[in-house]
Amino acid sequence: MAVVDIPGSKSITARALFLAAAADGVTTLVRPLRSDDTEGFAEGLTRLGYRVGRAPEAWHVDGRPQGPAVPEADVHCRDGATTARFLPTLAAAGHGRYRFDASAQMRRRPLLPLTRALRDLGVDLRHEETEGHHPLRIAAAGVAGGDVTLDAGQSSQYLTALLLLGPLTREGLRIEVTDLVSAPYVDITVAMMRAFGADVRRDGDVFTVPPGGYRATTYAVEPDASTASYFFAAAALTGGEVTVRGLGEEALQGDLRFVDVLRRMGARVDVGRDATTVSGTGRLAGVTVNMRDISDTMPTLAAIAPFASGPVRIEAVANTRVKECDRLEACAENLRRLGVQARTGPDWIEIHPGTPAPAEIRTYGDHRVVMSFAVTSLRTAGITFDDPECVRKTFPAFHDAFARLRAALPA
Numbered sequence: 001m002a003v004v005d006i007p008g009s010k011s012i013t014a015r016a017l018f019l020a021a022a023a024d025g026v027t028t029l030v031r032p033l034r035s036d037d038t039e040g041f042a043e044g045l046t047r048l049g050y051r052v053g054r055a056p057e058a059w060h061v062d063g064r065p066q067g068p069a070v071p072e073a074d075v076h077c078r079d080g081a082t083t084a085r086f087l088p089t090l091a092a093a094g095h096g097r098y099r100f101d102a103s104a105q106m107r108r109r110p111l112l113p114l115t116r117a118l119r120d121l122g123v124d125l126r127h128e129e130t131e132g133h134h135p136l137r138i139a140a141a142g143v144a145g146g147d148v149t150l151d152a153g154q155s156s157q158y159l160t161a162l163l164l165l166g167p168l169t170r171e172g173l174r175i176e177v178t179d180l181v182s183a184p185y186v187d188i189t190v191a192m193m194r195a196f197g198a199d200v201r202r203d204g205d206v207f208t209v210p211p212g213g214y215r216a217t218t219y220a221v222e223p224d225a226s227t228a229s230y231f232f233a234a235a236a237l238t239g240g241e242v243t244v245r246g247l248g249e250e251a252l253q254g255d256l257r258f259v260d261v262l263r264r265m266g267a268r269v270d271v272g273r274d275a276t277t278v279s280g281t282g283r284l285a286g287v288t289v290n291m292r293d294i295s296d297t298m299p300t301l302a303a304i305a306p307f308a309s310g311p312v313r314i315e316a317v318a319n320t321r322v323k324e325c326d327r328l329e330a331c332a333e334n335l336r337r338l339g340v341q342a343r344t345g346p347d348w349i350e351i352h353p354g355t356p357a358p359a360e361i362r363t364y365g366d367h368r369v370v371m372s373f374a375v376t377s378l379r380t381a382g383i384t385f386d387d388p389e390c391v392r393k394t395f396p397a398f399h400d401a402f403a404r405l406r407a408a409l410p411a
């Protein structure tokens with residue numbers, strides 16, 4: 001039996017940094033995630049003139065409701081889509097000239113529906129090279145607010161960015177959403193905005209956010225539920241038992257629902273008040289599952305799928321093609337490298353039972369490809385990675401933590 005402490009949620013840390021920066025007063029973030037994505041977010045805030053103190057257990061942010069403290073800044077968002085989509089939106093509410101760029105990987109990822117919506121709201125925003133991609137420049141002069149229509153069918157982060165902006169506008173925002181993927185992430189956003197003193201109303205597809213800003217607070221960051229999926233999958237695969245502390249009934253993150261998929265496949269699952277336990281039963285059934293709400297866990301399921309007694313089909317995950325890499329193709333390609341049959345369609349992947357053979361996994365710089373196939377390696381000797389350290393994006397100490405887990409699970 002293993003009891004695991006998982007690092008803080010990337011999504012919650014990123015939102016908390018935005019909210020803290022925009023709030024009136026000093027916010028304390030307890031147990032934030034320390035990883036490339038969140039350090040990059042904090043670094044971006046520092047570039048914009050915010051004071052962010054990063055002590056080991058807690059981060060302290062001096063909020064500035066009036067916006068960035070510097071009239072000009074050049075911000076590098078690294079690989080983080082939360083940074084690359086939320087920070088320009090925060091800057092737009094201030095006054096100054098700001099340039100944002102990102103890594104080659106993040107430059108390939110889209111953000112046009114968001115930048116279009118910001119322009120519709122009167123923001124002077126220009127893409128420097130390719131329309132809808134980083135790098136971009138903003139001549140910020142505050143945002144009046146008003147009505148805007150948004151297609152968030154490719155990424156919920158566009159909607160999160162606009163919602164976070166709402167209280168910082170002069171008149172508030174009314175956002176009509178025509179499509180929405182990864183919906184539980186929007187629930188995280190709304191819950192956290194409320195924790196920072198803002199009001200959000202939802203009536204079907206319409207979100208209304210009145211003006212009024214945010215209040216500083218002390219905010220404790222939950223463990224990351226997407227990261228926890230590798231540890232839960234490991235229990236289901238090996239017949240071991242894994243308890244993740246700090247993720248229970250009250251968890252904000254939709255990705256905790258991954259345990260329901262494991263339960264359908266045959267694992268025993270107990271979601272308690274403040275912890276979740278998965279026990280493998282030796283049974284792993286095939287399953288057809290719609291993962292539109294929890295697609296960060298698609299690679300986790302794909303990586304244990306060959307060990308199921310029947311085919312595993314994962315549907316409604318077209319958006320995973322515009323993540324750190326094209327995850328549908330990366331998963332299928334790597335499964336085939338292991339000698340497992342896998343097929344993909346526009347928004348699905350189907351994996352057949354098989355016995356994975358040793359191979360090198362092509363990671364495409366995607367942390368989730370590494371962490372997912374590390375689970376496969378619990379039952380397949382000789383799996384290596386061309387870039388194992390890309391886990392730094394969300395979990396720099398993953399390999400040590402996973403080695404400890406391996407030692408605690410049935411061989």
Ligand SMILES: O=C(O)C1=C[C@@H](OP(=O)(O)O)[C@@H](O)[C@H](O)C1
Binds near residue numbers: 011014154295
């Ligand atoms: O808002 C967030 O923090 C996130 C939303 C999801 O992205 P999409 O909405 O682009 O699917 C998720 O995949 C990502 O890891 C984090």
Ligand SMILES: C=C(OP(=O)(O)O)C(=O)O
Binds near residue numbers: 080296
């Ligand atoms: C898609 C991911 O990250 P982001 O979109 O925040 O870069 C992820 O962590 O799986």
